[in-house]
Amino acid sequence: MYSFEAFQELCNELTLCEDLDLITEPRELERFSKDFYDYSPILKDLLKDCSPELVVRPKSQEAIELVASACWKRDVPLTLRGSGTGNYGQCVPLRGGVLMLMGAMTKIKNFDPKTGVITVEPGCLLRDLQSYLAAYGRQLRLVPSTWRSASIGGFVAGGSGGIGSVRWGFLRDPGHLMGLEIITVEESPQRLRLDALEAEALNHAYGTNGIISTLSLSTAPTIPWEEVCIDCEDWEKAVALLHACAHAAIDLNLASLLEKNIVKHLPALSRLSCNKHRLLFLVAPDGITTIQRLADSMGGEFHCLGLEREQSRTAFRELTWNHTTLHMRAVNSQWTYLQMLLPQPEFVFMDTIKQRWGEDLLWHLEVVRQQGAQRLAALPLVKWNNEDRLYELIAHCKDLGAVLFNPHVITVEDGGLGLVDVNQVEAKKNYDPNGLLNPGKLKGWLDV
Ligand SMILES: Cc1cc2nc3c(=O)[nH]c(=O)nc-3n(C[C@H](O)[C@H](O)[C@H](O)COP(=O)(O)OP(=O)(O)OC[C@H]3O[C@@H](n4cnc5c(N)ncnc54)[C@H](O)[C@@H]3O)c2cc1C
Structure with missing residues (x-):
């Protein structure tokens, strides 16, 4: 552990650098000590008191080198931060020291x-x-x-x-x-x-x-992606339709499926509201009619919303992946989540989990390519109860063959x-x- 004098020396050395902003204001230190780890009640508790002692913002490679050398000389920890949108406290300094903001290095x-x-x-x-x-x-x-x-x-x-x-x-x-x-x-x-x-x-x-x-x-x-969604009454059919669309000879940039109890809480898609499970796709223009044909043949309700409006808050890309969790937490902050690769056949696995955990778990699926093969990943919403119950659910999913990527831990390996x-x-x-x-x-x- 570095001494107070060593840290003062480090501050004095860094103050001389013109290409370096130094931030010491307590409110700013507090702001930069957080990312989105509060999605996990476990991490929220674990990381709440972690904070840097100094925040620096380099504007050149030379300034980065100066910071690296100054920390090395006094044995001071150095943690890097981009925009601080990570979920596991990835950029939260566990042992104080210097936090380096990389946001001015934008060339x-x-x-x-x-x-x-x-x-x-x-x-x-x-x-x-x-x-x-x-x-x-x-x-x-x-x-x-x-x-x-x-x-x-x-x-x-x-x-x-x-x-x-x-x-x-x-x-x-x-x-x-x-x-x-x-x-x-x-x-x-x-x-x-x-x-x-x-x-x-x-x-x-x-x-x-x-x-x-x-x-x-x-x-x-570039492909000018189009937003297409399909609403389905029945979950098993919705999963089958997701597979059918993902296997078709079309270009997709996103293929997600949300349980209806999630859909109703998401920011309304303009013109569309529903009380059904919803599949969301970003598809190349020449794939739209194929998705429509598959939806018609399997009893899904097809909607084409047109060209993706990337910057909109209700663009599909901001309703899916961990943004689904963000929107659900805005409605009720008791929701947390898990991340996993589903075992096959996925429907049977999901049904077994659902039977035990009921509405404490809502399915959110993403189609991914995993080592060359198409698979379903899930970021299910989980109602927070306590740590033991969360780990009981994790064990249940693992026992049934799911591969877990635990978002309630701080190390690279455990996540x-x-x-x-x-x-x-x-x-x-x-x-x-x-x-x-x-x-x-x-x-x-x-x-x-
Ligand atoms: C609502 C929501 C949705 C999300 N969706 C996704 C998603 O779809 N996919 C996904 O992968 N992630 C997702 N995330 C997590 C996160 O937003 C992304 O991983 C994002 O790309 C992190 O970028 P950042 O600039 O915020 O990095 P930070 O959070 O600032 O840093 C992330 C890690 O990178 C390190 N780092 C930063 N800069 C450097 C550098 N120059 N050299 C070495 N290390 C560095 C930091 O120390 C830290 O460990 C989501 C998070 C939230 C809150």
């Missing part, structure tokens, strides 16, 4: 029209990146439902997938992240260029094993498959040898 450094690869600084908002790419007829392959406020660095270091996962799988699949530039945390920080293979260890590592200063990502040709990734730990040894970056979040490092 788009290169776009290669031949490959579509974009190279950008980490603080750039996904929204701004999308606008930039649109001029070249390209779009990001994957965005979270928080795409209007989240940063690209935060998405790669903390996110996993979202809108686009039905076509493109998840961020950690090879082919999305094409390379990184990073800054190490040492007395004399180095700037290193990592190729796609080397970069894998920093993808979804919560900023525990290197400061990402530039990212290169692949993109996709994933529970396994230590030796490459992530190795990268930490190389790029953060004193273990100062976001301490407490990489279990493999704690166990060394």
Whole structure:
């Protein structure tokens, strides 16, 4: 633990840097000590007293290096923050120290029209990146439902997938992240260029094993997505229809299914309200009639809402993924959630869970590509009761074959498959040898 004098010394050194804002106002420290971890009552309790002692906002690579070196010299923890929209307290400093805001590092450094690869600084908002790419007829392959406020660095270091996962799988699949530039945390920080293979260890590592200063990502040709929804009386039929549409020879960017007790609480889709289960699609224009035909043949009520209005609060991309949870919590903050990959046959699994847990669990499904195969992921809404009951539900889902990604834990590994990734730990040894970056979040490092 660093001393008061050491911390004062660090502040004095950093004050001299013109490219660095220093923030010490208690209300600001409080603001930057939170992300959206309050979706989990467990994390809300666990993280409530965590706070940085100093917040800094660098405006150049040199300023980042200065911060890294100053922290290294005094053994002060350093945690990075993009836009702070993460859900597991990913950017909440567990051991105080310095919190570094990456939001001023927003340069788009290169776009290669031949490959579509974009190279950008980490603080750039996904929204701004999308606008930039649109001029070249390209779009990001994957965005979270928080795409209007989240940063690209935060998405790669903390996110996993979202809108686009039905076509493109998840961020950690090879082919999305094409390379990184990073800054190490040492007395004399180095700037290193990592190729796609080397970069894998920093993808979804919560900023525990290197400061990402530039990212290169692949993109996709723009498709003018149309919003289409289908309402279904019967849940089993709705699941079958979701499968049928996802298996059809059409381009989809989103395929979600919400139980009717969720649908009625979402911000009303203009012109449409219903008391049925609802399937939501973003589909290429040439796929609309196919979805309509499948809906007609299976007794679903088809609606085409036209071209996606990306910026609207009721755009499908802001009613799905974890935005469904956000809207439900706005109605009743007792709702929390889980994340899982469903075992097959999915309907049987969901029915068994529903029989035991009743209306304490509402199904929300997303079609995803998981290791090349189409699967159903779920982000069910769960009525909070207490920790024991939540873990009873998790155990029940696991016993029946679901793969859980627990959103009520703070480490990289516990929120994933529970396994230590030796490459992530190795990268930490190389790029953060004193273990100062976001301490407490990489279990493999704690166990060394
Ligand atoms: C309503 C809601 C909906 C969401 N939907 C989705 C979704 O669809 N898909 C999804 O994947 N996530 C989703 N999320 C989680 C989150 O919004 C995304 O992962 C988002 O991309 C995080 O970006 P951020 O800029 O806010 O990152 P932050 O929350 O600021 O940071 C995330 C992690 O990245 C690290 N980090 C930030 N910058 C750097 C850097 N330069 N170098 C190294 N590490 C860094 C931080 O330390 C932290 O560990 C959702 C969250 C909410 C609240």
